[in-house]
Structures are given as C-alpha cells and as structure tokens.
Amino acid sequence: MIKKATYRTEDQVRDSAKIILGFDAAEAKVQQGTGQITTFNQLGFTGINDKPDGWYLPDDHNMPAIILETKSEAEDISNQKWIDELIKNCNIVATKYKQVVGILYNGIDVRVFKNNIEDTEASITLQNKTYYIALFTKNAIDKQRIYNLTKKINDCLHTEFGIKNLYHRMIFTACALVAKRYDAILIKGMDFSLMKNSILSTLSKSLEENKKQNLKLDLLIEVYSEIKMNNASNQEAIDNFIKWVSEISDCVNSDYWNGEDVMGIFFNEFNRYKKKSESGQVFTPDHITSFMYRLIDIDQNDRILDAACGSGAFLVKSMCNMIKEAGGINAKKAPEIKETQLFGIEFDREIFALACANMLIHKDGKTNLEQLDTRTQEACDWIKSKSYKTNKKGEFQKDKNGNLILTNNYITKVLMNPPFERKYGCLTIVNNVLLNVPPHTKCAFILPDKKLEKDNGAKLLKHSTLEKIIKLPEKIFSEGVTTSIFIFESGTPQNNKEIFTCYIEDDGLETVKNQGRQDIKDRWQSIEDKWVEIIRKQSGDNTIKWIKPSEHLSYQVPEKEFEISEEDFTKTMMDYLMFKQGIDVKEFGEKLLTKVLYSSSVESKDDYVSIMLKNGGDCSGQN
Template sequence: MQFGMQKISEDKIRQHAGILLKFEDTKEARSGVGQITTFNQLGFDGINQKPDGWYFPYDINDTAIVLETKAYEPNSNLNSNLTQLEEYIKITQRKYNQVVGILYNGNEAIIYKNDKFYREDNELFSKDYYLKLFTQSSIDKPKIYSCTKSINDNLHTNFGINNLKHRMIFTACALVADRKGANLNGLKGRDFATLQGEIIKTLENSYSEQKALNLKLDIIKEQFNLISFNYTKNQKAIDSFIDDVIAISGYIKAESWNGEDVMGIFFNEFTRYKGKSEAGQVFTPDHITSLMYRIANVNYKDNVLDACCGSGAFLVKSMNNMINEVGGNFNENAVRQIQNERLFGIEFDKELFALACANMLIHKDGKTNLTHDDARSEAACEWIKSKKITKVLMNPPYENKFGCLPIVKNVLDNVESGAICAFLLPSNKLEVGKKQVLKWLKKHSLLKIIKLPKEIFTRVKGAAETSIFIFKAHEPQGNKEIFGCYIKEDGLETVKNQGRHDLKGKWQELEDFWVDVIYKQSGDESCQWIKPNESLQYKMPEPKFEITEQDFKKVVLDYMLFENGIDKKEFEKTILESVLYGSDINLDEDEIKIKV
C-alpha cells in the first residue's frame, strides 16, 4: 500500500510499518514499533536511542531487523535519512552478526543487509521475507552436476543424439513431463517409444490452455519431433535417464531452490560441451543474472523483458525473485500475476525458443509471454511497445552479423519512459559503435558501466571481456557523466571439466558489496566518472610507473656513456676484462676514463 501524494505523519507511517512487517513479540523474539523503547531496554546496555521498530531474536545467531521511519512528504528524498539507519544498524551489530536495516516513509523502502545497501522497494513485506535475506541455499550442486553430466553423456553416447541443443530439448521436455504429472518412474523397464510418447503427450497437455493465446508454443513439439536417435534399445540407459531427470526435478521442487541453482546449472553444464552456440550467443552465468537483477532494481511490479532470451535464464531468475518478494507460492494470486503478466521474452533461434518455453513450463508459468521473433524486426518493436516494459535484463548476441547494436536500440526505443535497461555486452562494444550510440544518447541516458572480471566467459573460445551497461530509456543524456566501476574478481574458481564455481562461497558477500558501491556510486578505488563524448567504456587505469634503484643506475650509466661518446658494448667488454684480468677502471666526475 502506498499513501499517494498527501503528507503523512511519522506516527502513522510507523504504525502502518509495524502491521506490514508483523512486528509483535513471540517466543522467538522481542518485536514491536514505537519511539518510547530504548536500545538499552532491548538489551543493548547504555544505548538510550530509540528505534522506530525492531525484531530482536533471543538467539543472537538469528537475523535481526531494525526499522527507521520518516514522515511522508511529496518529493521528499528518503536517501537523506540514511545516516540514522546506518547508526542503528551498527548498534544492532554489537549483538547480532546478521542485521537487516529498513528505512521507510510509506511510499518507499530502502533495505540494507548489514552495512551494505540491498535494494529499494516501493512497499514493505512481512518480516519473513527480510529474514530470508541471509538464508543460504542448501541444494547439493555437485549432485546436480553429476546428474546433468550423466544425462548429457547418456544421450550422446547411448542414444546417439549428436546435436547439443537436441539433447537439451529432449531433457527439458522430459522435465516438463515430470513436473506436469507424468509418472516417469513407472516407465522404467518400458521401451523408448513409450517414454517418448508419454513425454510428448504430457507436453501437449501442459500448454493446451495457453495455445489459443500463443500458437508459437507448438514450436516445442515441432523441435522435439525433429530430434533423431541412432539407437534406442539400451534399457539400462533409458532407466538411468529417467532416474537423473527425476532427481533434477526434485531439486527444482525443493524450497531451497533459488532460481539459478538448478536450471542455470543444467543449461550451463550442457553448453560446457560447446562454448558458443550457432546463434552467436553465450549463456549468462548464474551469479551475473543475480547481480543484474539487483543493480537494475527489478521488483515484482515490473514488466521484465529479455529480447534475446535464449533458454530464459533472466526470466526464471526474475520470476523466482519476484515470487519471493510477494511472500512465496502461498500467495497464489500474486504469483499467478507474476507468471502471466510480468515476464516477457523474444527468441529468434527456434531451438532456443523451444528451450525457453520448456524452461518456463517447468516452472508452470510465463510461456504465453514468449514469442519467436527477430528482435531487429518492426513486429518485435510493436510487440515490445505493447507490453509496457519497465525493466530490461539482456545478454544479446555479440557479433554484428546478428544485429547486436540494432537490437539494443530497438529495445530502448520501445520500452516505457524511464525504463531501466541492463545489457551485458563486450566492454568495447559501444565505443566501437560510438557514432551511432551518441545518437541514441540524444534520446536515452547511459547511466552506469560495470566492467566484469576477465574470467567470466573464459570457457568461450574468443569471448570478449564484458561489461554491464545500464541505460534509462527516453531520458536524454545531456551533460550527465557515466558512473563506472570494475569488478576485478568474482571469487569463482575453475573446476576441471565443470567450469567456474563459487567453491568457497565468496560471491554473495561480493555481490552485496558491489550492489552497495553501484547504488551509492562510491566506495571502491575503481570508481570513475566518464564523459560520454570521450569514452563509452570503462577506462582501465594506466599501470603505475615504477623504477628500481638498479634501473635508475643503469639509465644514468647509459647516459654518461652516451655523453662521453663511449661505445656501450666496448665498455661492457672492458668491464668483463677488468674482472677477469684485474685491469683498473677510473671514473672521475667530469668524464669516464678507461685504463686497461
């Protein structure tokens, strides 16, 4: 609920916040709102300041929440009140290691995770949503990799499916069948034709209701039927495939699933065998989809577009985060609205489109808002315009022959006014196309450039270094400079035959740090401001010039030899002879005299 444009007192805001957050004492925590209770009374000795709201668990290892509220006035700047919130967070951190800080004025909420900015919202949710911010996924990623590798090897070796995307499509359709009620386990011991028939029957039933709205859903069946098999008589291989599909499906159903852990792993593991697809596209790493969602400040009220959606990674990430924001799957009406009205994707490649549809079907949503089209076309422009897009998350194909810059321009021109658009592109892409990009900036703004670690796409042969470019649509650049920063490392490590993984759990802390830096536009030595007319890429700092004492002496000696007309090689020969045969060398301050 937002209060609109009228002025609202802080007392009313505080009371309303307490209701939304469900702040009340329980057996697990002391909780409430009001400005009469001091930190001292809440267990923080000697601290007489009074928080507006609090949730302080009796177990100090649990997550605490501290609330600061402000009266609402139209056109007021909530950011100017962050100092008080940051102070309350520091106080709370004296006892708790995990603290969520909230600043709220009825129309806006700024959320901190410990001392780092987390996100902005235009409303508050129940405390349960904020308590989950520190919850780590417990999904067994090595097991998922093991299952996925087993599936890929099985389909390739035992069934003879040589086309990589066909192996992906067949597996994705099997996952749809399992998620939509097919009894795959009951098909063990049955022949391949029976398995294939059950998958296609369940697949057709799964989108029958949406088919009237999106005839292009038939492309899934079309692509499934194009898959050719060299051999289908290996019963052990059939049963092993079924076991692996059921195992992965179980992880998707798990409450600890957070959008990227299963499907992201699934698709990236398959594409590991082919660094770059025929469509000139690379699949976005899981942790980068998470970062882009946050720095574009996407929330459940946004209409999110990926106009080159590939397998649908950005859309699945957005869907999962948005569902969490409305309180999870128990909020059926809000979840249904997200699934059917908030996620939009375009994909030109038929095989990838089939994968995207299957991916969304696996999650029981969104498939009616996917279209098979060319993002460079007029039809795609009209489609985008009709969807009233407010946020864009994209990793378009990088090569010019696939229309990288025309796609970006089409998206910017046809989304809503003020839409925030985040594109993952080669770091020099806009600089190379500077002439045309500067024309865009007469209509749109380039707000931020975040250069990513060099290793992001190391598995992809010939892959460029990449950056995230954040635009604001339909707001001219004018004299505004562009904020830039450089995420030098992401904490991931390379595992043989498995790509790069967050083995030591470093990324979440790094993500929180960089979201904070990018929001505040300060806080790291890599931060810089870029004049658009001078550059459209992050400017790597010049390496520091350093000279050792030995280097300095060598330069001085070379200069003295030059000034006195002495041949350097002859001098070196004389030095060697002096060492070997005991010759004398005399140097005076006016000239160099050599005696042999």
C-alpha cells in the first residue's frame, strides 16, 4: 500500500507564519495579524473589501508595511496568479505606504517582493518581521570614509595621546567601539578620565553575560586597563576621537552585510602601520578572506576554525557571509551562527584581546575563542573537543571499533593564515590542525610559496591530501613575501595524487599614497568571481598546471625563454674586444657621443630635427 503524501493546509500554514513573523501579539502603534475575515476597509483602506492573509501596518506611514499571502504546501508559489494576487494587495497598501514588503509563503518556499520587485537575495526561509522591515533600512558602507577615519584615529592616538604601541592604539579604539555598540555615554566635552572610565564600565557590563561561556574575555578588560597615555589633556583631540569612533560605530551598526566588513577595513588599515608583529603574524587583506571563504564552499551551516586567528578576520568574514546567506542580522539563525559555528585560537595576549573586541563589536561575545598555543597538546585537545564527544572526566569517547565519536556540531571547514616563520612553528601549527579536525575537513591555509618544500611539508601528505595550490599576486603582503593558498583535505593520505595549481597574477588593487593597496576601481569582485569559477572547473586559464607531489609542492612559475638579439650579441662582442685592448668602455662611449654630436651639422624645421654626420650618415627625428 502506497502512503499518500500529507500537506499542511493554507490555514495551518497561515497559523505557523503568524508565529514566525511575530504577528501574534499586540504592539503599540501597529496593526498586525493574520486571518481571512479582516478586510482592508477595516484596516483603514476605505471601501476596499479584499482580505489579506496577513498584515503589518505601522501608524507611522514612513515605516515599511508588510503584506502576507499564504498557500497550502501543495501549491506551487511560482504560479503567476498567486504572485498577481499578492501584488494586488500590496498595491492597495502602497496608496498609504511608500515601502511595502510582500511575502508569498506556502510553508516551504518563500518569495519576497520589495515595492513589487522580487528580492532574489532575501532569505529562503520565513523570518521574523524585523528582518523584512530591515530590507528597507540597509545602509551602504563608505569604504573610503572608513580608511580616512582610521588614519585620523591612529594619528590622533599616536601624536596627541602619545600611545606608542600600535596594538594598544588598536585595542583602545576597538574597546571604544565595543562600548559604543553597547550604548556607552561618549559625548563631546567629557574629559579623558571620564571617557576612559565610561568605556571600561560599559565594557565590563557588556561582558557579564558572555563571560559565563568565555572566561577569557576578562583579558580584554585587563589589556585595556594597562594602556597608558603620555598626554590626556588635549580636549580637542578627545572630542575628535569620540566623533570619529561614533562615525565608525554607525557604519558597523548598519544592516549592510555585503561581505565588506567595516572592521576588516579598520584592522587592515591599522595594520599598515606595522609590518609584522613580534609573534610573526601577517594580517590577511580583506579581499583575500572573502576569496578563501568561497574557495572551500563555506555556507551558513558550516562550523569554521581558525587556529591562528589574529584579530579575527576570517571568523568575522565567515560570520558576515553566513549571516547574510541565512537572511541577515535579523534572521533566526544569526544568533546560532555567532554562538556555535565559529572557533578561534590566538597565542599572543594582546592580539587575542583584539580578536575578542572584534567579535564583541558585532555583538558576539559567545564565539569560542581561546588564548592558546596551537603548537601544544592543550590546543590540539581543544580543537578535538569541538568535534568529538568527551565524558565527565574530559576523556574522548570511542565507539566499539575504537573510533572517536563525533558531536552534532563538529568543525567542518578551516580558514587560516598562520605565522610564516619556522621559529613560530608554522608547519607544526598546520600539522596539528590537520590531525585534530575530523577526517575529510576542507582546510585552506595561506603560506609562503616554497614553505612546504623548504620545511619538509611532505610529512603532511602522510595523513592529508593537498588538493590545490593557488599562487597569489606578488604584492598581496607588504612584507615582500610571496604566498599561495594551500587547500588540504584532512584524514586522507596523498598517495601520489596530482595537485591542481594556478597563478592569480593580478588582484586589481592599486597603491594609494599613504593608504596602502586598495580596490579603488572596484576590480576585485569580478576577478574573484572569475577565479572561483576557474578553480571550481579546474580549467579556463593558461596558468593551470598539475604537479606531482613527489616532484614539487609549490606552483611552478614558467622560466622565461632565453633570447638574444643581434644588437645584444654585437654589444657583448664589442665590450669583450675593448676589454682585451684595455679600452675603458664608458670613457670611449662618451668620447664617441661627443664626436658624433658636435662634429655634425644640425638643422631644425618646425618640429623636425636633422643631424647630418660628416661621413654622410643621418640621425633625424621629430622633436
């Protein structure tokens, strides 16, 4: 007997939508609800007896309105007649509201229309009403303004406040941004002591709840409290700092999450002032974090590890992109992404504090951040504990076959830019990560081009597969080191499988005076799209090579063919003959030039100059 599929009725879908959207409770200065009894006439649209399935109508007509149209699960909402029905109701509401969101929902699929134009980037699952209201309140981020503000803040803290340590300037600013995020009182005219204490007080209060999960957040307060000023009496400098921090905070708090993270710009701009930290960190440019996120196909359900997280660039980029995919910062899944899907380790105490601040700026204090050394067994156990079950004693549990038992929330992807130098344990860090994440985890690392060849990287291939090497443009890092992205799959030995390699020769960025390399002509996005597709297809570019791991573990740049012109040959022969005769080439050349020029007749007509040599030769050219 074949069991018939059961579908929820339109009434059942409407009832569930009411709860999800939050239309089920009274709200001041708003008419909201669902049903098929209430007419538009009753809702204030005189003489119109059509009945919407759901409505959100604020008394303030400058606010967005929402109209819901529901169907049973058996209905296909791609049917044009259901779209027409929704648009008809939206047009009724549009007679009073400038901004109307129309939602077509069958309990499974969702289609969203902003002022009758479908929003193809909207969440594919039904969200709370705050999400749909926010669709009309997105603010684009002025990247150049962030660059300029960051430079002003850095210069102010350095010259006016006398904070000599770059990381202290970054931490002081980041803490001010966290405090601003949590409504600290920072106003023009307050003295330095009051400003610093206001930041500290707000910081302490904002961390109380988060510290229940992550006690290491106390370190942020410790580091902030240790920052000393040489001068704190310049009121104009204090007022400017507060104004500039408030401006950046407004950008961070906007609902514009298009993969361009404000703090990514902020930290990268600050980091231009110091080439490299004492712990070997080389901070990852924002456009490369975006590229690597796409290279290993991360989506909103992945759980990301960065075991050398620095200021948190990969974690924040992942958070931004995953939340955008889930439907934006007001989506139901956003808190889950922040709290359970991001894992970071940082060894340096001050940079760890910076990473904590970076996450808190995004109202995320619950991310799993730990101050550990990934070269140690303690860090290995911490990584393993994020994927495998432990008992009450903290011991890892095994099944009857002796295999570790995965949790439901295990690490699925790794994004990392570990410290490059051998003395900081670069390949030890990479090795420990590959050995302690679950098998078949995709792991992308930025490393110097020849790192695996110079430091016995072949040992990694005994337990993991190096699938791809993507050589990055030469100027990515200001330190002069040339790098590649190495993509591994953990838990599976190489066994001589060939490695896909390619070379991205240009990222489209240009050097701006005193502002570093920037995408001033907006070239990178199309370059990124092109290369993601090339690497996915593993074809479409003449730099692609397949290499044998027994021969190479780096992209092999083709050697230029040896060429020599007749002129080069003649010059070499002449130089050799004059050397044999003891003739000074430079002196001879100068005498010859003088003799030719000043023993010749020169004629000039219009823009044309003729030099007639005594022997009848002609050296003519346009002026």
